[in-house]
Amino acid sequence: MLVTERERLRDDIQAMADRMGRKRDALIPILQEVQTKHQQISDYAMQVVADLLDIHPVEVYSVVSFYSFLDNKPKGRFVVRLCRTISCDMAGKEAVARQLMNDLGVCFGESTKDGKFTLDWANCIGMCDQGPALLVNEQVHTKVTPEGVHEILEACRKTFGVYAQEKKEERA
Amino acid sequence: MTAKITFATIEAGAGLKAALGKGRADIIGELSASGIKGRGGAGFPVGVKWNLCAAARGESKYVVCNADEGEPGTFKDRVILMEHADLVFEGMTIGGYATGAREGIVYLRGEYAYMRAHLEAVLAKRREKKLLGKNAAGKQGFEFDIRIQMGSGAYVCGEETALIESLEGHRGEPRNRPPFPVDTGYMGRPTVVNNVETLAWVACIMAKGAGWFKSVGTEKSTGLKLFSVSGDCKNPGVYEFPMGITISKLMQEVGGEGAKAVQVGGASGHCVPAADFGRTIAFEDISTGGSIIVFGKGRDMLAVARNFLDFFVEESCGQCTPCREGNHKLLEGVTMLAEGRCSMAYLKELMSLGETMQLASKCGLGQSSSNAFLSIVKNFKDEIMGRATQGSLTHRRQGADHG
Amino acid sequence: MADNKKNIEDVSRAPVSQRGPAMERVAEGEGGIGAQVAVNIDGRDAKVPMGTTILDAAKKLGIRIPTLCHHPDLCVAGVCRVCVVEVENQRTLQAACAYPITQPTKVKTHTRKVRQARRHVVDLLLSQHYGDCYACTRNNNCELQSLAKEYGVDFFRFGHPTEARYEKDLSSHSVLRDMNKCVLCRRCVRTCIDLQEVGVLEAVGRSCETKIATFLDKPLAEVVCINCGQCINRCPTGALRANDPTDEVWAAIDDPKKHVVIQTAPAPRAAIGECFGLEPGHALTFEMNTALRMCGFDKVFDTNFTADLTILEEGTELILRLYKALVQKDRSVALPQFTSCSPGWVKYIEHFYPEYLPNVSSAKSPQQMFGAIIKTYYAQMHKIDPKDIVTVALMPCSAKKFECNRPEMMDSGYKDVDYGLTTRELAKMISEAGIDLPTIPKSDFDDPFGSATGSGVIFGASGGVMEAALRTVIELVVGIKVEDLYAHADIIPMRGFDGVKYAEINIPKVGPVPELLKKLVPSWDWLKGATLKVGVAHGTANAKRVMEDIKAGGKLSECHFIEFMGCPGGCLGGGGQPIPTSPEIRAARAKAIYDEDAHYEIRKSHENPVVAKIYKEFLTEGPCGHLSHKLLHTHYTPRGKYIV
Ligand SMILES: Cc1cc2nc3c(=O)[nH]c(=O)nc-3n(C[C@H](O)[C@H](O)[C@H](O)COP(=O)(O)O)c2cc1C
Ligand code: SF4
Numbered sequence A: 001m002l003v004t005e006r007e008r009l010r011d012d013i014q015a016m017a018d019r020m021g022r023k024r025d026a027l028i029p030i031l032q033e034v035q036t037k038h039q040q041i042s043d044y045a046m047q048v049v050a051d052l053l054d055i056h057p058v059e060v061y062s063v064v065s066f067y068s069f070l071d072n073k074p075k076g077r078f079v080v081r082l083c084r085t086i087s088c089d090m091a092g093k094e095a096v097a098r099q100l101m102n103d104l105g106v107c108f109g110e111s112t113k114d115g116k117f118t119l120d121w122a123n124c125i126g127m128c129d130q131g132p133a134l135l136v137n138e139q140v141h142t143k144v145t146p147e148g149v150h151e152i153l154e155a156c157r158k159t160f161g162v163y164a165q166e167k168k169e170e171r172a
Numbered sequence B: 001m002t003a004k005i006t007f008a009t010i011e012a013g014a015g016l017k018a019a020l021g022k023g024r025a026d027i028i029g030e031l032s033a034s035g036i037k038g039r040g041g042a043g044f045p046v047g048v049k050w051n052l053c054a055a056a057r058g059e060s061k062y063v064v065c066n067a068d069e070g071e072p073g074t075f076k077d078r079v080i081l082m083e084h085a086d087l088v089f090e091g092m093t094i095g096g097y098a099t100g101a102r103e104g105i106v107y108l109r110g111e112y113a114y115m116r117a118h119l120e121a122v123l124a125k126r127r128e129k130k131l132l133g134k135n136a137a138g139k140q141g142f143e144f145d146i147r148i149q150m151g152s153g154a155y156v157c158g159e160e161t162a163l164i165e166s167l168e169g170h171r172g173e174p175r176n177r178p179p180f181p182v183d184t185g186y187m188g189r190p191t192v193v194n195n196v197e198t199l200a201w202v203a204c205i206m207a208k209g210a211g212w213f214k215s216v217g218t219e220k221s222t223g224l225k226l227f228s229v230s231g232d233c234k235n236p237g238v239y240e241f242p243m244g245i246t247i248s249k250l251m252q253e254v255g256g257e258g259a260k261a262v263q264v265g266g267a268s269g270h271c272v273p274a275a276d277f278g279r280t281i282a283f284e285d286i287s288t289g290g291s292i293i294v295f296g297k298g299r300d301m302l303a304v305a306r307n308f309l310d311f312f313v314e315e316s317c318g319q320c321t322p323c324r325e326g327n328h329k330l331l332e333g334v335t336m337l338a339e340g341r342c343s344m345a346y347l348k349e350l351m352s353l354g355e356t357m358q359l360a361s362k363c364g365l366g367q368s369s370s371n372a373f374l375s376i377v378k379n380f381k382d383e384i385m386g387r388a389t390q391g392s393l394t395h396r397r398q399g400a401d402h403g
Numbered sequence C: 001m002a003d004n005k006k007n008i009e010d011v012s013r014a015p016v017s018q019r020g021p022a023m024e025r026v027a028e029g030e031g032g033i034g035a036q037v038a039v040n041i042d043g044r045d046a047k048v049p050m051g052t053t054i055l056d057a058a059k060k061l062g063i064r065i066p067t068l069c070h071h072p073d074l075c076v077a078g079v080c081r082v083c084v085v086e087v088e089n090q091r092t093l094q095a096a097c098a099y100p101i102t103q104p105t106k107v108k109t110h111t112r113k114v115r116q117a118r119r120h121v122v123d124l125l126l127s128q129h130y131g132d133c134y135a136c137t138r139n140n141n142c143e144l145q146s147l148a149k150e151y152g153v154d155f156f157r158f159g160h161p162t163e164a165r166y167e168k169d170l171s172s173h174s175v176l177r178d179m180n181k182c183v184l185c186r187r188c189v190r191t192c193i194d195l196q197e198v199g200v201l202e203a204v205g206r207s208c209e210t211k212i213a214t215f216l217d218k219p220l221a222e223v224v225c226i227n228c229g230q231c232i233n234r235c236p237t238g239a240l241r242a243n244d245p246t247d248e249v250w251a252a253i254d255d256p257k258k259h260v261v262i263q264t265a266p267a268p269r270a271a272i273g274e275c276f277g278l279e280p281g282h283a284l285t286f287e288m289n290t291a292l293r294m295c296g297f298d299k300v301f302d303t304n305f306t307a308d309l310t311i312l313e314e315g316t317e318l319i320l321r322l323y324k325a326l327v328q329k330d331r332s333v334a335l336p337q338f339t340s341c342s343p344g345w346v347k348y349i350e351h352f353y354p355e356y357l358p359n360v361s362s363a364k365s366p367q368q369m370f371g372a373i374i375k376t377y378y379a380q381m382h383k384i385d386p387k388d389i390v391t392v393a394l395m396p397c398s399a400k401k402f403e404c405n406r407p408e409m410m411d412s413g414y415k416d417v418d419y420g421l422t423t424r425e426l427a428k429m430i431s432e433a434g435i436d437l438p439t440i441p442k443s444d445f446d447d448p449f450g451s452a453t454g455s456g457v458i459f460g461a462s463g464g465v466m467e468a469a470l471r472t473v474i475e476l477v478v479g480i481k482v483e484d485l486y487a488h489a490d491i492i493p494m495r496g497f498d499g500v501k502y503a504e505i506n507i508p509k510v511g512p513v514p515e516l517l518k519k520l521v522p523s524w525d526w527l528k529g530a531t532l533k534v535g536v537a538h539g540t541a542n543a544k545r546v547m548e549d550i551k552a553g554g555k556l557s558e559c560h561f562i563e564f565m566g567c568p569g570g571c572l573g574g575g576g577q578p579i580p581t582s583p584e585i586r587a588a589r590a591k592a593i594y595d596e597d598a599h600y601e602i603r604k605s606h607e608n609p610v611v612a613k614i615y616k617e618f619l620t621e622g623p624c625g626h627l628s629h630k631l632l633h634t635h636y637t638p639r640g641k642y643i644v
């Protein structure tokens, strides 16, 4: 990582910490924001957070490793999480899962090479009456069919331009 | 099927207004009289919980709304929060008033992040209407506000002490109990943790009275309850039924006749075979947080057990031995059953391990994660045993070593 | 026993799930503070203070409840579930270590349910425990092994791993980790985060993927580990152990060309008996000397000699600093001066407070001074080529292994100290040599470095360095007998296990300063009427409190001299000492040390005749002179806490 980029990350996290309070109870909200903004909580980010909250880096690492939605490794801009719990399973999640893999060309737990998508499992996301269900980032899709997978991904691909724009602006 | 639930019929603000007109003891008295028990699964009497918190000493107190709804097959809280959030916040405000808490926290599961904007908007409107903040709802000297904190994808954070750990910025690992949250909760202060639905019912009870609530249900399980119904039935969705309803009646209502079994209470609940559909859903019989999963004729019950155990193996917090290792062993056992290399002796061993997990685990997760396995093994032995041996001879040997 | 039991609520950063019930709060509850509650365990009645755990109540009644994750030094975890018992009116079994008795309670500790649950827990732990008992350092001193025996495990009910799941971490000079043997009791986590506040180890991942790991799973040598080894002392199994050089030491002994010299620190002798079945608190100093010779060491010296030397070097440095700061008004002088003899502490400050490194005395630790002296002065004296000398240090400490491997510790031209042995490792060597330590004849140390003073001995206990320093300062500078101020020269304010100790010593007059020191400063009068302020801290958690106080400009920032020890209780609680450890065991060892001090004829460092001799013959420029600086002083590395 370039020094300037590091500095930017540090400033960013510092601003979050100032906003949310430099106390331990702000840890998870801060991490959530870092995750959403940077698709990962990098090694350096963890140490900065630890420093600002006066806790040990390993404690931050420990917390990050506990929660499924926090990740140390980079994730795609779009994290697709297919529910694999019983009701969605019975509603036919297996076919949807295979089609997701087919369309994205990656297995579960992996990201596409371009960094756009990460494919993951989720445990019950509370849409059991409308399964199979999946989450794309915060958005929920229900009664997904293998055929419908394409549409969902395509929509992401399209909105990606906007996100890319945002990211560029952020950089500028 | 979410149309005619009671929550839609309650006049906005009626419960809060009625409550603020009463003394604190009277509110708690009314709740106790209504007999309402927690709707999150454990079924602890709300009146008792609030009373303990009100009596506990602490510089500050908290009311926490448990919106971590993670139990497989449960989604009623989602519907309540989307459609009747005001009622839930009203319930929290009443809780603040009754227990002396000034801060309310909604712990919203990460999977429900898309709801956050909506909930924040509802809160903003309530603040605008002065239903929150200083002299909330026009009550002089009563200050109460509510904030939302997000979960991050961990089922165990629905357990109230794990939830509090998570709020404090730690891993969601359940605490030793006692002390209980009503005494030593968030930030070591007295804290009431209640389910979304429970809080909504509190507002209803305040509006319509304990007698109204008690008029339905059974003696030990009063009132109405929301059920999240999914699986092999014609009309999955959220239903409202009185407590004490029989499973067969429920199946008729949702179009689940002819089911082979019903999972009551989600992955941590019990698997009830068709022969037992005459039993009732109530705290004194089969208790549930509201999850009803219907299994039709063709379902492989061993696959069901495996799905549940997969869930627990993934979601156990991993701090205590019986749950961390036990679920893993049970899952291994299911695989062995499926591959036809589990001896009866080893199955018995696993069942007694399941009992140990129920008894010796640190929190409710481990104490209930073997329920489904045990009830499936008990009720569907013929189906799950005697499967064709798969794999090579060496495979079988390994199995034999285990057994 | 105060020990360093702080109010855990206030300072603990361990997650609450890892802490015990808030006893004070519970005690404040219904019955009020000090109320007694009735408890009936297995049919026997007792009254216990409100909030007592079932485990403690049972202990009081003489009923044993097995435990694994519980440790007397640490907050309650309640995670292993080995200690479960049946409590009347409770649906589930309860962890005895975590269950506070707040109302009359009836408990049964060995019903069928309880026995079955415990057996299952042990079986489950064994199903994940990769390792063979007979090929393990903790064979016969392993809590998992004992539990397996206690619960009659005669087969692996739920299987047993046949392959290692984790790679061993052998990167550290001091602490080796084999997570395949880990039972996830998290004692090391609570030790590292809560007791020591170093924060290297934490639980990472969840469910059956949970493991104890460092930041980013880095090898220990690359993270902020201070090598204190406290985690080793509290590990119930062999998952954590010290880096053991006994094979190399034996090889050196067996090599006829090598002259193998061992120096022994004061703390091991007070504890080694525990490895031979003695109760804690029996010093075996002179038996150990005999055993070492029987093992084949050529010379057996007493580290206390260099402890005395340290006092003179460090004391001199202090006086020079004070002179510069107070008389010459040199604002660049770093005060308070910090002691440097604990390598755990030194690495701690290098990582966490590198900006304060100028405060650390440049004097080497006694171990390293000894090595440098052996390979120079001693080698010359005895006409032995230093390259043929192997110096071994018997230490209570795992961090000493790291210290002797510091690249800068080569001032003699060779590695000053070749190997650091812990008390446990020496006990093993002695057993290997077929010696039953407690029963063999006694013998003295070898000359010339055998004569030490009581001041050297008490280096082994927290506050000992400061007491030794004060004895010397009072006599040399003030010119009065310590005994006139403190009965038997026991400077009591420096003793005991309070986390942070503080004292002020008035210097009413300046006596005739002896030749050795006189020429250090042009005049000594400035000290007259001064008040010497000193502090003592043991365990890095307390060190942290002192450092934060200094940073904030608090009372301790006005100190002139502060003793820091990395380990709770000082060296006697070091990471190389016999396992188990507890406040009671450490207290017994401290008593043994102070008893030994009391038996010395010479109890003040400056009165040590060999110290006088070495300044006369070898370090002729006196303390902090040129040669001293070369051989006996060192420098430090600001390491910081960032890792990437
Ligand atoms: C593993 C586990 C998960 C839980 N998840 C939830 C949950 O998602 N929502 C909930 O309201 N209660 C959940 N509970 C129950 C809570 O611990 C607690 O009993 C409940 O929030 C109390 O509220 P109530 O009395 O209103 O039901 C869970 C319990 C356990 C052991
Ligand atoms: S029962 Fe499971 S979830 Fe609960 S504390 Fe133990 S390991 Fe964690």
Ligand code: FES
Residues within 6 Å of the ligand: C066, C067, C068, C069, C070, C077, C078, C079, C080, C081, C082, C083, C084, C095, C096, C097, C098
């Ligand atoms: S010793 Fe009590 S749970 Fe481990």
